[in-house]
Amino acid sequence: MGMQEEAETAALAFEHAPVGLALTRDRVIERCNARFCETFGYGADELAGRSLAALYPSAEEFQRIGEIGRQKMLDTGRYADERIMQRRDGGLFWCRVRGQSLTPEDPFTRAIWSFADISESRPVVDLTVRERQVAAFLAEGRTNKEIARLLNLSPRTAEAHRARLQAKLGARNATELVARLTGLPV
Structure with a gap:
């Protein structure tokens, strides 16, 4: 050639x-x-x-x-x-x-x-900028404490964002939330 x-x-x-x-x-x-x-x-x-x-x-x-x-x-x-x-x-x-x-x-x-x-396997829900940031870190496997440090938040605030994400995505627990965020079967 x-x-x-x-x-x-x-x-x-x-x-x-x-x-x-x-x-x-x-x-x-x-x-x-x-x-x-x-x-x-x-x-x-x-x-x-x-x-x-x-x-x-x-x-x-x-x-x-x-x-x-x-x-x-x-x-x-x-x-x-x-x-x-x-x-x-x-x-x-x-x-x-x-x-x-x-x-x-x-x-x-x-x-x-x-x-x-990859939207077919991971639908988008209406999230705030901060919730998208927290979601991205959760999908990476970060803990609430790590997320709080990375985003300059208190651990309680990071936990509150995670809880709102769980509610918006209909996840019963943190494991199910991560599965929904990463597109893995639940």
């Missing part, structure tokens, strides 16, 4: 990947594939040059997740999580996100990201 053919094959693989892919520079989309556009509800030409911030439920979450991701990518060059993202029409959905820095010394300078819509 010649270099031209390899380049064409790579371009086809990127464009037709079964998950959304985006090549970013400083958290701005340079290029994305058809599945990425479909997932977020945009046309093919609408996302190039736009900040990833447009795909988050809030500017605060874009900032917070960015800080967490930058630190993790400085350590390993990679980042992965499951979080709530926002479609063009404002609809929220759970998304599995994976990132690889192409510039490890400054992780967001150039990076490649995959975005997979």
Whole structure:
């Protein structure tokens, strides 16, 4: 296979990947594939040059997740999580996100990201920003004390958020709540 053919094959693989892919520079989309556009509800030409911030439920979450991701990518060059993202029409959905820095010394300078819509196995309920933050940490297996420390809350406040999440998701206990948050069968 010649270099031209390899380049064409790579371009086809990127464009037709079964998950959304985006090549970013400083958290701005340079290029994305058809599945990425479909997932977020945009046309093919609408996302190039736009900040990833447009795909988050809030500017605060874009900032917070960015800080967490930058630190993790400085350590390993990679980042992965499951979080709530926002479609063009404002609809929220759970998304599995994976990132690889192409510039490890400054992780967001150039990076490649995959975005997979996992909303079929994990429905979204109406949550506040803080409840989404607590939910994400619970899905990671964090304790109430760890969540309180990470979010600069009292342990009682973290527990209150967890209790509200349990009620909103119809979970009888913490184990069932985590199962609902992670999409595992209950």
